[in-house]
Amino acid sequence: MTRKGQSITLSISERDKQQLIELAKEHGMTWGDEPNISRLVKAIAQRELKIERNHDWSQDRIQALQQAMKALIDSGQTEPATTIAQLLLERSELTLPLRQELEQMIHQPISAWRSQIDQFIRQEQPFQLAYRDAADRLLTFSIRFAQVKFREKRHYLECWCEETEGNHDIPALHHNWTLRLDRISEAAVSRLSGKWKSGLDTIEVEMQLSGGLAFAYQSRPADRSVEWESGIKIVKRQTSSTFWLLREILPYGKDCVIVAPDTVRDRVRSEIAAMFAEYNDFLPE
DSSP states (O other): OOOOOOOOOOOHHHEEEEEEEEHHTTTTTETTTOOOOOHHHHHHHTTOOOOOOOOOOOOOHHHHHHHHHHHHHTTTTTTHHHHHHHHHOOOOOHHHHHHHHHHHHHHSOOTTTTHOOOHHHTTOOOOOEEOOTOOOOOOEEEEEEEEEETTEEEEEEEEEESTTOOOOOOOGTTTTTEEEEGGGGTEEEEESOOOSSSSSOOOEEEEEEEEHHHOOOOOTTTEEEEEETTTTTEEEEEEOOOHHHHHHHHHGGGGGEEEEOOOHHHHHHHHHHHHHHHHTTTTTO
């Protein structure tokens, strides 16, 4: 006995037919061992397969996934980053430059330097790397402590280096460097002999918080003590970088004042004086 069914005619190009065959193969719609378009159409009609538009993702969603992918790359998680890249490549909304960037990332796996750095950090093994700074100068750093830290939407390698030339921090913190991970893309990483340090160099900074900031402030892991004194909140904190400290406190203006040490207080004063001078240049005569 034969099974009698109804037939339909599809007016499609040979290219579209091949794509339907590929879809049937991809979703397991076969007759015997061969992909079968009829089974694919039947599965769609019976809602076993769901049809969705492939061009309705907003740019905000694409950018969010792109940022997540870069964050995963920076943190050394290359496999989930590649998964996100492949997901994005399935979309039709991508710009050509972004599509090319993602394809390059997938076909040219992330350099081994990142996993090597992570391994050195886990093993507490000193290492050396080459780094290209913002001025496109190639620098070499001998590192005896390092950690990957997320700051302001980006991952950095914070490290204690033997080299101090060109470091603009105060003398007590000259050995501490903050290196952008995306500028180590062509780095040569190699093992160094010697001992691993227990951490970055740090200094204690005392801050006075007033106004609404005093009440809103929540203690940070680096804080040594947080106390109230005559309506002022006194915070003593260990810091390894005046650059990042100033980035944090300057937006609070007069509500956050550095009391000690003098080297950091003078640096804040110089920064404020430079800002005042820049604004003063625009005052009408």
